[in-house]
Amino acid sequence: MKWEPIWNITHRYLYCRCVLRRSTPSSLxxxxxxxxxxxxxRHSRKVATHADYGDVDYHQDPYFDQFGGYNAFRAMVYSIFPDMYDKALGGYAFIPEKELRGVLDDSISAIDRLGETFEDAVHEYMYDVFEDADRMGIPLPDYALEIIRVSREQTQESKMQDSLVHPDAFKDFLECPMMQEVEDILHGRWSRKRHWAVANC
Structure with a gap:
């Protein structure tokens, strides 16, 4: 008999998608x-002092399979968001100069191999970034606003279902040990010693 967690929740940074916090992985x-x-x-020109769960080999991380692999993901960010690559992700901290050519070649291979699957993943990434910027009041070009509008319309039904969840349930989620651990990591209060209840929240 093998114990398996019910949930498989991973917190990732919005731009680079490195792992901030991860529950015990589940195959279920x-x-x-x-x-x-x-x-x-790992990806900032400014010093970040907090530790997290992100010291893993992202080339082996199945999350990036939707982009055709980690290199294809990095090439996508480099090509579509050059300012973000340079300023928010520290440029060569995200893609070392010696890796850049190979990273770009991998993206061409991924586009040919995955087709619409890659396009859908790219569109979802763009929506996540633009939607967050819009929420913060950052002015966006018309094409970005159109991506937000279309994506919101496509997910309207699920948003309506989410609205049926009682507000106390959301409050309980924010106060659960998992989310408290995320806050501790971001504020430099977390050590790498994992507690069973927290790691499996």
């Missing part, structure tokens, strides 16, 4: 990804 269900707009300690 796919990853549930929660995005956090915060500075990643």
């Amino acid at each position: 269900c796919p990853e549930i990804t929660i995005l956090i707009n915060h500075r990643c300690p």
